[in-house]
Amino acid sequence: MYPFTYHRPASLDDAKARLSASEDGRPLAGGMSLLPTMRFRLTSCADLVDLNGIEALAGIERGDGHVRIGAMTRHAAVVESPEVGEAIPALAALAGSIGDVQVRNRGTIGGSICFADPAADYPAGLLGLGATVNTDRRAIAADDFFTGLYETALEDGEIVVSVDFPVPARAGWAKFGNQASRFAVVAVMVSLSGGSVRLAVTGARSHVFRVPEMEQALAGDFSAEAMDGIAVSSEGLNEDLHADKDYRAHLIGVMAKRAVRDALAQ
Amino acid sequence: MTRERHYIPESRQREKPKSKYFAIGHSMKRVEDTRLLTGSGTYADDVSLPNMAHAAVLRSPHAHARIVSIDKSKAEALPGVLCVMTGAEAAEVTGPCADFSSPPTTQHCIAVDKVRHVGETVAAVVAESRYIAEDACELIEVEYDPLPAVVDLEEAVTSTGDAVLHPERGDTNVAHHRVIDFGTVDEDFAQADLVIERRLRWPRSGGTPIETVGATAHYDRGTGKFTIHANTSMYNYVGWLIAVSLKVEPHRLNIVPTDAGGSFGSKLFCHKVCTLAGTLARAAGRPVKYLEDRIDNMTSGDAHGSDRVYDAKLALKRDGTMLSMRLKVIDDYGAYFQYGVGQHGNAMAQVTGPYKINSVQVDLTAVFTNKCQQGAYRGFGSEVGNFVIERLVDAACEELDIDPIEMRRQNLIEQDQFPYIMPTGNMYDSGNYQAVLDEALGMIDYDGWRQKQAEAREEGRYIGIGISTCQERSVFSATEFWMWNPNETPGFTLSSSPESVSVNIDPTGKAFITLNAPFWGNSPETMAVQVLAEKLEMDPSDISVGYADSDKGFNSSGPGGSRFTVMIAGAVSGAADVIKEKMLRVASHMLEADPSDLEFRNGSIGVQGVPGKEKTLAEVALHAHYFRLDLPEDHDLTSGIDAAYVYDHPVTTMPSEDRTDLGIFYPIVGHMCHIPVVEVDVETGKVDFLDYVAVHDCGTMVNPMTLAGHVRGGTVNGIGSALYEHFHYDENGQLQNALLSDYLHPTPMETPVDIRVGHVETPSPFTEYGIKGGGEGGRMGAPPAIAAAVEDALKPLGVKVDSLPLTPKVLRGMIREAEANGG
Structure with missing residues (x-):
């Protein structure tokens, strides 16, 4: 240091x-x-x-059609929140899959999304649920927030204040974590709201991304089988000691189906 | 002295196993707990000396390179820097590090002329703070001339020229090669109906304790004496070799042990860090603390484990009778060779496992590569042997279509065959292997799980049941370190491996035990207290324990090779006999009775058969301490009650000259049966445990609770070896996972919720009370059992497990390949 x-x-x-x-x-x-x-x-x-x-900066409140989570809210608070558990159980599951007890007692949603680790869980939660990031100066849609490896749309000195999650009809979370760090090797958040589907993947590229082919298939038929035959290309996917790009591409398919099954089970 | 082959010395056991004990066999809470759990332990980094400075090291970024030049001027100019040392400067005052290989292999505490692995120390800085020392390291400019990096163990066999790490040992990276036939191998193979062949790969992993290695050294110019506080072991055995490195006489080095925050073998000696801290303290003229950081420990901790490839063969009759084995093994020792091929000496203790196998051939090649060198790691090579033989046995079951349990029942050594001399000449002292197997099968509900497995397969789930029946050799003797050496260069052929203790009875009749070995993460104090309490029928809470430094200590090998409980029981028992005799003499005068009519009974000494006629230990002790003139004028009856006792290894013999008989060197042999039930997620390659039973026979149990802790901890350690842990070097010799974020350990989330532990007690006829060691067993039994369970789970796909670790990535790759082949 x-x-x-x-x-x-x-x-x-x-x-x-x-x-x-x-x-x-x-x-x-x-x-x-x-x-x-x-x-x-x-x-x-x-x-x-x-x-x-x-x-x-900390706290969770249920708004009209959304749940607002303060930037300095600990992961453990999200796990235990009745508001989150009732409105978006998949988000509570996401928070509960982060790190270990010590990390969840210390780490915050704002810290996680601002650091924008390629394998962090919350970016998939924000993108997969269509959240909005409120800063000290503006509101940024999740689709615009994550811009690259450890990069976000934040300007110098801009501070995240809270995140608004719209309450979906259904949402599901599936994660294949690294055994040591609990970071996602591949994790997927899927949500269904009205007729539209969002499916976001973290851990697999420089930053979180959606899979339009899967979203379209699911919009017509929200079932795991609807994604049969949709393969995500391994091109551009991350490679490290724990997973090469082909394994990650395979895991995206597996985790996407599990996320949909998770959503349907709720 | 020439002895007949397979000579078994007479047992020196004095305390026979009993049906009822006073203190032994009770699951009393650990004596160590209060101190350690309330933060009162003193670990390496807790040592603080007046005027102490701090050291940091500059690590080599190259796997193999000549050091062309080092410019340390900018570092020296940084305020707060006291001294910067290069290898060449250190070598002017300090000799090479301790080394047991033969011919010797030169390693310096700071590299001289050449670096041989990534992370090797190139220069060291002493400064007012660790921060300044690390800042200064960044200012040292080193010019390197890179040399070819040798990474692959098979390519290392043929490398020459610039790729050779130690040219003074010859133009080769083969550090050692020898072939030995133990018994009639050719004849036995000629009789075989079937030979099972497998190529098996055991990966490089290591002990990786949470606390790294550290030393705080002080050099007293007035006396010319070093004092080094360190989390080392073996300091009362071979610690004097550090004095040799520091070029002082051994009596001018005092090593003071600290608590160790875990070791798993890796802190067996830690001579390099001690030597470095001593060298820097002498140069700086100040006490110096050096504590490895995580990267230092992972890249340069001198304690990587075995890294072997086997071409292994098992010869059998058609009916499943095992006859003989041929093992051709290459072991990647890394850049240095501190213990020679001791890890293979060790493996010879139980290379044929618990089976009636008549002979074995071992063709051993040890190679140098540009990696951190091997050291000690729980199992010390024997865990690999267990993996190899169990994989061969499982392969034979598949080939012959014999149930794995029936195959084992048929070949296990029978209860009436002990003491059993196995092909290498080592002795298995005692055992009841069928009973261990029965206990494990009863606990796991084997038939029930087979039923569930069949049902799960109908649902497309992959459940597997594995079994291992493994030896758990304990109480090492020193011959294993040199027995493989060629006769023309035998090295240091030491044959003593004692443990010692001193016991003082205070004037109130309570006891203080001084151990001559460190706290290492196990329960040495608890063991010593329970044995002394047993001998003196004393309340365990009336006994406390301390640790001797090397100024005051007696010859003691310390923990390692699952020896401490057996050895300290021998030492405490011997010391207690001296104490008892003295107390009886004093009491006999006080009670006016003959010593032979007296007995120890629950805190007192009394006349046998005469209730009430007794003196408490406190009364006897007070008398012995302060009332000398009340006692007779016997010149040998001195004041006080104290004893020191050195207990030599209970039973060892020398190897034969040609080494076809290695002698008895690891004879206190426990046995275990591990049965994990796993489920493999074939889509991801992840393995989960549904159940786990581990039954161990470690002879008489001193403390069933702490033994079960060893079994569970060792099993989790074995889960790491089987499923996760691997030091991953790339083709340039860069260690890719030198942090615990990438070097995967099993955490509670990868561990079975309840590792169900069972015990069978077959007392050893050679040790006090019949105790056997149990410190390494879990890691020696879990990997083959887990490999078998995973293979069993994936049987419908035809996946074969020949290498570890089975990380999700690796296992998913194997499943994908099997699916592509129409499995």
């Missing part, structure tokens, strides 16, 4: 002021990804602005 100045503001305005005053400032949420990369000296910053003291 390289030296930095630690800040712990108590309000969003104070956090914004400190970030804008710094030439090289970074907000700190749960620290589950940022701190390890700093520890390994892969990342450094002059000012670390800790958002954990801003109470207004």
Whole structure:
């Protein structure tokens, strides 16, 4: 770790002021990804602005047709939330599949989507459910939020405040996780709202993506069998020690079907 | 001395197994728990000395390269840096690291001239803080001249020239090659109706404890003496070799043990880190702490495990009778050779398993490659042998269409055949293998699971049941380290492997035990307390335990090779006999009775048959400590009650000159049967456990609870070896998974909810109370059982398991291939 100045503001305005005053400032949420990369000296910053003291950023509330989750809400709170469990059980399942107990008690939804790890779970949750990201200055659709490997549409100093998840008719989550880290090797969130289907895959490319062929097939027939014969190309998929691209392509098909079965079981 | 072949020394057992014990056999809570669970342990990083500085190392980015130049000027100029040392500078004051190979293999604590694996230390920095030391490492400029990287173990056999790691040992990377026939191999194969052949691959994994290796060294210029605090073991056995490396006389090095935060074998000696810390402390003129970080430990911890390919053959009669084996093995030892082929000496202890196999040929080739060198890891090579023979037996069952259980029943050594001399000359002291098998089958409901398996297959689910019946050799003796060496270069042919202890009775009659081996993650204090409590019929809570440094310690090999419980029981028992004799003498004067008429009874010494006529241990102890003039004028009756005792290995013999008889070297042999039930998700390749039974016979159990903990922990360790763990080097010799985020361990989520443990007790006729070791057993039995279970699950697809680990990616690949072949 390289030296930095630690800040712990108590309000969003104070956090914004400190970030804008710094030439090289970074907000700190749960620290589950940022701190390890700093520890390994892969990342450094002059000012670390800790958002954990801003109470207004955490919390879950049921709105009209949606569930709003504050950026600093821990994964464990999402797992245990009656609002989420009732409205979007697949989202609670997603949160419950992240890391281990310690990670879920510490990590936050805002931290996860801002870090935009290619194998993080929440990006699939946002894209697969058609969520909207509310920042201190605007609302960004999930389709526009994730832009690349560890990259998002956020501008310098922009802070995520909350995420709005529309309540779907059905949604399902299926994940094949890495045994050590619990990061997704491949995970799929699928949702059905009205007649439209969203199916998002994480873990398989630089960033989360939808699979239009599968969505179209499911829009006509929301069943696992509707995707028979739809193969996702392995071209451009991630390769690492734990999975090569052909294995990942295969897993997308398997996990997509399991996600649909999960949605139908709820 | 020449002895007849297969000579078995007379048993030195003094304490026979009993039907009822005072303290042994009770599942008392661990003595260590309160200290460790309340954060009161002292681990390597908890050591802090006045004026202490901190070290960090610069690691080689190359697998194999000449060091052309090192510019350390920028690092030295960084404020807070005390000294920067290169290998050449270190070598001026410090000799090579301890090494047991023959001919010797030179390794320095900082590489000199050449680096031989990624992560090898190229330079070290001492600074006011670890942060500054790491900053300074980044400022050191090293110019390398890359050499060919040798990564593949079979290619290593033929490499020459620049690809040779240690040219002084010859123009080859073959570190060792020898073929030995143990028994009448050719004749036995000639009688065979069938020879099973399998090519089997055991992957490189390692102990990877949460706490890495660390040492804090202080060099006293006034006395010329080093003090090194470290999480090492064997410091009272071969720790003096670190003094040799530091070029001081052994009495000028005191090694102080810290608690070890896990080892699994990997901290057996840790000589390199101790040598490095000592070298830096002397150079800096300050106490220096060096603690490996995770990458240091994974890339350069000197403790990778076996990495072998076998061409293995098992000769049988048509009726399933096993006759003989031929094992051709290449083992990738990495860049250095600290224990020679000790891991293969070890495997010879039980190479033919629990079966009546008459002979075995072993063709052993050890090679150097540009990887971290091998060290000790739970099983020390024998776990691989168990995997190999069990895979061959399962293959034979398939070929001959014999049920795996019937095949084992037919070939297991019978109860009336012990002590049993197996083909390599090692002795199996005792056992009841059929009873272990019966117990395991009863616990798992074997027939019930076969029924469920058939039903599941109808539903398209793949459930498999595996079985392993394996040996669990315990109580190593030192001959295993050199028995493979050629006669012309025998090396250091040590044959002592003792354990020692001292016991002091305080003036109130309570006891303090000093161990001469460290806390290593096991339960050494609990074991010593239970045995002493048994001997003196003393309340275990009246006994406490400490650890001797090497200034005060006696010759003690320490834990390793599943020996500590057996050996400390021998040492404590011997010391307690001295104590008892002294207490009886004192009590006899106090009670005016002959010592032979006295007995220990529940905290007192009394006259046999005369209730009430007794003195408490406290009264006797107080008398012995402070009332000398009340006692007779016997010159050998001195004040106080203290004993030190060195217990030599209970039963060992020397190998024959030609090594066709390795002698008795690992004779206290337990047995186990593991039966996992798994389900394979054929779409993803993931393996889940539905049930798991592990039955072990470790002789008399000192503490069934801690033994069960060893069995469960070892089994999880074995699950890691079978399904997940693998140091993955790419073709350039780069370690791809030097962090625990990529080196996969089984976590509670990959572990059976309940590993159901059963016990059978067949006491050893050679050890005190009949105890056998059980520290490594789980890892020695789980991998072959899991391999068998996965193969059984995938039988409809025809998948064969010849290599580990069976990660989801690997297993899915095998399933895909089988499906493509119309499986």
